Structure formats: structure tokens, C-alpha cells
Amino acid sequence: MKKILALLMIFAVSLSLFACGKADGDGKENTTGNTAAVDKTEDTSAEVTTAAEMKKGDKGNGPADINAEFITLKLPSGYNYEVDSFSKDSNDPLYGDVTLYIYKDGSYSSIATLTATARNMVRSQEEAVENTIKLCNLQTYKNGESEIGKDAQYGENTYSTVHVTTEYYEKDFFVTYANRGASDTKGLLVKLEINNKNIKADDPFIKELLDSLKIVMA
Numbered sequence: 001m002k003k004i005l006a007l008l009m010i011f012a013v014s015l016s017l018f019a020c021g022k023a024d025g026d027g028k029e030n031t032t033g034n035t036a037a038v039d040k041t042e043d044t045s046a047e048v049t050t051a052a053e054m055k056k057g058d059k060g061n062g063p064a065d066i067n068a069e070f071i072t073l074k075l076p077s078g079y080n081y082e083v084d085s086f087s088k089d090s091n092d093p094l095y096g097d098v099t100l101y102i103y104k105d106g107s108y109s110s111i112a113t114l115t116a117t118a119r120n121m122v123r124s125q126e127e128a129v130e131n132t133i134k135l136c137n138l139q140t141y142k143n144g145e146s147e148i149g150k151d152a153q154y155g156e157n158t159y160s161t162v163h164v165t166t167e168y169y170e171k172d173f174f175v176t177y178a179n180r181g182a183s184d185t186k187g188l189l190v191k192l193e194i195n196n197k198n199i200k201a202d203d204p205f206i207k208e209l210l211d212s213l214k215i216v217m218a
Helices: 002-022 125-140 204-212
Strands: 047-049 059-061 064-067 071-075 079-089 092-104 112-117 145-148 152-154 157-165 170-178 188-195
Touching: 047 059, 059 064, 071 079, 071 112, 071 204, 112 204, 125 145, 125 157, 125 170, 125 188, 152 204, 188 204
Parallel strands: 047 064
Antiparallel strands: 059 079, 064 071, 079 092, 092 112, 112 188, 145 157, 152 157, 157 170, 170 188
């Protein structure tokens, strides 16, 4: 009789252990060992464009870190760019220019044009603004209405704001000037030209772009 009781107890314990192996602590079936891990990590690394590779006609998509020799900037996702011009004087690394057209993905017309140039021979913020307005007038062959607004600070730079209206277009400009050291005899004019038909000056993208823009010092 004792042997029968002992066998029954062993059988009962075996059933309990078997049940524990089939369920976890909350009574649900444990399927951990049968579930494959899924890696959902996305590649968000930014494309890098260096000045050594830059030439007219080059294109790129955001996110992108752009080194345009005289300036650097970050282009966020959802936008792309095309190099309209790039030049550098081999005898004077501070002399040259770069112009980038900026597009919103899916758009065929640029929303903004970014220019950094040492070829306009400006030597102050005031001259940079005057040069910007003068070029607008030359392009339309007549004087437009120009309104100089309040200065705006973005990132490391202070920009003069200029609103220009002609019979052909309405544009906003963010303009700044930099002297890049004792050897800089020409200075650098940097301006972001915004076509009001395609984007507004207070669009968050404009702030993001200007916040990231840095002038390369000597």
C-alpha cells in the first residue's frame, strides 16, 4: 500500500512539473523560444557632400551634410538640392563662390536659392544688403520696391531681412556678411533667396536651414 501511495505522489509531482513547463507565471503559454526577433532600425545617416567633389549640376537628397567650401549646412529629409555654380581660386582659398538651388521633394521649381560669394566685393553688412537689392533691380531692368526689415539671428549668424516686390515676382532675402580673418581682403556675402510663390519666409524649414548654416572661417 505504501508503494502504491509513493507511486501516486511521484506521478502527481510529474504532472505539476509538466504544467509549469507549458505556462509562464501568468498562466499564458510561453512562446518566447518560437518568436523570431524583428530588427526595425532604419538607416537615418545623412548623405555627405564635400567641396572637393562639388561641381555644377551635382544633385543630392536630404538628409545631407553639405560642405560647400565657404559654408556648411544641413539639408533635412524631404528636400533636395542642385549645384548651380561652384568655383574656387587656386591661389586664394577665400575667393570663389557657390550657389545651390533647393527643392522640396516632388517639386520641379526651386523654393529657395542659397549663395555664398566673395566675388561681389562687399565689405560690410550694409553693402551686402545694397548689393542684394541692386542685383534684383538689374535682373528686372527696373527698380522694384525694397523693404529692409528687422535683423534676425539664426545659428551663428545675424541676417538682414529684405523684402523685394517687382511686377514679375515677390521675394524675401536673408543676407549676412563675414570677414574671415586678416587675410580676407574681399569678405563673404551669404544670402538665402526665397520665392514667395513656393514657400514663405516664416516656414519652419527656413529657420532649420539657417540655424544649421555655418560660415567657414580662415
